[in-house]
Amino acid sequence: MHEAHIDCDVAIIGAGPAGTALATHLARDKKRVVIFERESFPRFRIGESLLPLNLALFRELGVEDELERRFIRKYAANFSNDDGTKQSRFPFANALNKEFPYCYEVERAELDQVLLDNATGHGAEVRMGYTVREGIEEGGRVVGLVAVKNDGSERVTVRCKVVADCSGRAAFFGSRLGLKRDVQLETRTSFFSHFENVARDPGDREGDIQIVAFEHGWFWMIPFKGNTTSVGMVVTDSYLAKRKQLQLGRPEERGQHDESTAAVAGAAAEINDAFLAATIAQTPYVRERLKHATQKFPARTIANFSYVMDRYATDGAVFVGDAGAFLDPVFSSGVFLTMKSAQLVAEDLRDAFANNDFSASRFARYEKRIRGAQAIFLKFIKGWYDPAFVDLFFAPRNFLGLKTAITSVLAADLFDPRHLWRLKLRIRLLFALANLHRRTLRRSHGGRSLVQKMAV
Numbered sequence: 334m335h336e337a338h339i340d341c342d343v344a345i346i347g348a349g350p351a352g353t354a355l356a357t358h359l360a361r362d363k364k365r366v367v368i369f370e371r372e373s374f375p376r377f378r379i380g381e382s383l384l385p386l387n388l389a390l391f392r393e394l395g396v397e398d399e400l401e402r403r404f405i406r407k408y409a410a411n412f413s414n415d416d417g418t419k420q421s422r423f424p425f426a427n428a429l430n431k432e433f434p435y436c437y438e439v440e441r442a443e444l445d446q447v448l449l450d451n452a453t454g455h456g457a458e459v460r461m462g463y464t465v466r467e468g469i470e471e472g473g474r475v476v477g478l479v480a481v482k483n484d485g486s487e488r489v490t491v492r493c494k495v496v497a498d499c500s501g502r503a504a505f506f507g508s509r510l511g512l513k514r515d516v517q518l519e520t521r522t523s524f525f526s527h528f529e530n531v532a533r534d535p536g537d538r539e540g541d542i543q544i545v546a547f548e549h550g551w552f553w554m555i556p557f558k559g560n561t562t563s564v565g566m567v568v569t570d571s572y573l574a575k576r577k578q579l580q581l582g583r584p585e586e587r588g589q590h591d592e593s594t595a596a597v598a599g600a601a602a603e604i605n606d607a608f609l610a611a612t613i614a615q616t617p618y619v620r621e622r623l624k625h626a627t628q629k630f631p632a633r634t635i636a637n638f639s640y641v642m643d644r645y646a647t648d649g650a651v652f653v654g655d656a657g658a659f660l661d662p663v664f665s666s667g668v669f670l671t672m673k674s675a676q677l678v679a680e681d682l683r684d685a686f687a688n689n690d691f692s693a694s695r696f697a698r699y700e701k702r703i704r705g706a707q708a709i710f711l712k713f714i715k716g717w718y719d720p721a722f723v724d725l726f727f728a729p730r731n732f733l734g735l736k737t738a739i740t741s742v743l744a745a746d747l748f749d750p751r752h753l754w755r756l757k758l759r760i761r762l763l764f765a766l767a768n769l770h771r772r773t774l775r776r777s778h779g780g781r782s783l784v785q786k787m788a789v
Contacts, residue, residue, distance in 0.1 A: 334481075337489045341365040341458075343682070344478055344493045346465045348374070351654030351671040352499035353448040356457035357394050358679035364686070366457040367491065369480045371464045374449060375442035379525060379635070381563050382407065382542045382555045382665040384745035385425045385433035390672045396451050403447070404437035405540040405558040410665075410743050412726050414784045415547040417618035421727045422541070428741040429752040438540050438555050444668075463489065465505060468496060468650065474691075475506075475649030495691045496650040497678065504656045507642040516639035516711065518718065521550065521661060522573050524609045524634050525565025528626040531556070542665065546723055546785050547616050551663060554622060564623065566612055567663065576608040605632040639714070641707070646696040653678050657700075658707055663717050666710045669745045674703050706747040709760065713742055716764065720782030721771040721789045725763060735763050 343359055345352045348370035356366045391397045409424040426434035453459055462483045469477040469490070477492040498506045507513050533539045533556050543554035549572035555563040609632045613619050641658040645651065654671030677699040685695045716722035731737060738759035746752055771789045774780060782789050 334485060335487045337487055339367060339489060339491045341367045341491065341493045342686070343367075343495055343497055344369070344491045345497045345499055346478070346505050347371075347499035347501055347503075347656070348449050348452075348459060348461070349378070349445060349499060349501055349654070349671070350448055350668055351501075351656070351675050352497070353445070353452040353457075354390070354394060354672045354675035355497055355499060355653060355679055356452040356459075357448075357455050358675065359682065360452065360455040360457045362679075362683065362686075366452075367493075368452070368457060368459045369463045369465050369478075369489075370459065370461050371483070373461055374446055376445070377633075378441035378445065379523075379563070379565070380662065380665075380667040381441055381557075382438055382553070383436040384665055384669045384743070385428070385436045386430075386745040386748075387669045387672060388433045388436050390669075390676060393676070394448070394451060396447055399447050400437055400439070400444070403443055403558065404439045405556060406435045406537070407438045407540040407542060408435045408537050409541045411534075411538075411541045411543050413543065413545045413618050414727075415545065415616050415618060417621070419727050419784055422538075423736070423740045423743055425740065425744045427737060428744040428746055429737060429756060430741065430744065430746040430749060433744065433746075435540075438542065438557055440557055440561070460489070463487075465500070468506065468509075470649075473648060475647060494649075495682065495685065498650060498652045498656040499654055499675075501655040502659055504640075504642070504652070506647065506650055507652055507656060510647065512642040512644060513640050514643060516641060516660070518639050518661065518715065519569060521567050521569065522634060522636040523565055523567045523662075524605055524612075524632045525553075525563065526606075526609065526632045527561050527629040528564050528623060529560050529562075529629060531562035531564065531626045532622040532624075533562075543622075544663070545616060545618050548785055548787060549612075551717075552613075552616060552619050553662075554619070561629065562626075564613075564619070564626075566609065567661070568612070576604055605634055608632075639711075644693065645700040645703070646693040648692045651678055651681075651696045651699070657703070660707060660710055661714045661717075663714055664710060664743060666745065670703065670706065670710070673706070673745075673748070674699070677702055702748065706745075709742060709747050709757075712760065712764070716767065719767065719789075720785045720787040721774060722764070722767040723785060724770060724774075724783045725767055727784055733762060734759055735766065738763060 342364040343366045345368040359366045411422045413420045463480040465480045467479045480489045545552040550568035552566045645657040654674045681699045
């Protein structure tokens with residue numbers, strides 16, 4: 334095995350949106366940046382529906398024109414109940430911030446390649462097909478890393494000022510340091526694929542993400558430019574246990590978890606396909622849109638969505654994007670929070686280089702700001718799994734500006750101090766109203782919600 338040694342300013346683990354966005358920011362600052370990516374591109378990823386405030390980040394990176402050429406615009410999020418009789422559309426032009434009325438629906442393989450090409454075009458060095466094996470520590474501080482080429486031909490030792498962990502859900506440092514903490518949500522599992530010939534709305538509504546609430550979870554339908562649509566569902570553990578019974582056509586039987594591990598790991602593609610198909614068939618609004626559709630590849634699955642780290646940095650290393658936290662994807666927050674993290678970390682790194690100080694405390698500002706946005710998203714995510722709260726998404730009027738508040742969260746306008754105080758005030762009011770609505774339902778509607786018909 335060939336031994337190589339690299340000295341650089343910043344070593345980045347991972348070439349997803351966090352790593353490539355951060356690399357672009359740093360390369361523009363004339364820093365020597367080396368990215369190590371375990372996989373080969375193109376690669377499949379979910380996280381395909383982007384939020385309007387992501388547009389500001391793309392403009393800053395200089396890739397907006399390329400995204401406009403490749404992808405379909407998303408002007409709104411449309412929420413529906415299981416049969417489509419109740420719907421509520423949230424145009425982003427109605428958010429508190431009017432500057433960003435749209436973003437894009439993207440196939441992630443393309444988006445990730447655009448961002449990678451942009452990083453290399455600004456001077457970042459990328460080593461594809463390298464797996465980072467360990468961090469190098471001296472005196473309690475990270476000073477580099479060791480990476481090995483996947484074919485075993487080379488071992489690279491890197492010495493650097495700071496390591497940026499952009500390894501996604503693998504969470505390289507956080508996992509090794511025991512910092513990972515599950516968010517207190519009921520376990521959820523997603524099943525998804527891409528389909529051709531899914532029905533769409535006309536005109537500017539073609540690019541709307543469709544979110545469909547049903548008794549056991551929710552569906553997404555994300556249209557791409559052309560004829561492909563991402564379709565997936567996120568379901569509860571109690572419904573997951575019925576997977577085998579649904580495949581066999583015996584949904585009344587009590588399910589068992591005997592085959593869950595194999596199926597979730599992808600070893601039982603037929604079961605996953607049948608489970609997704611059976612649930613689509615039981616959800617009229619989704620079934621109608623997919624009645625002429627063709628599935629492009631076997632259903633894939635991801636379990637146990639949400640976690641956070643106790644801290645987002647250690648001396649000599651900072652955890653960016655999903656390496657610091659990952660939230661349930663119902664409000665499409667992933668790519669935005671990942672790329673916003675990169676922007677904020679780049680700001681803190683400018684100060685760190687100016688002071689030659691890469692201790693964990695240098696990233697306190699980044700951690701505080703990103704945790705604040707995550708807290709708002711997490712509050713809404715928990716609300717989404719409260720049937721009484723879901724009813725408020727379908728309110729016909731913008732009572733006290735509450736639909737504007739929901740739209741602003743859906744647009745990810747969570748950092749601008751011009752709007753943030755009003756948004757937080759309306760969010761508190763929204764949750765107070767949800768509690769009042771819950772008491773009303775218990776008195777006069779048999780204790781069941783109006784949209785999902787679930788107990789509250």
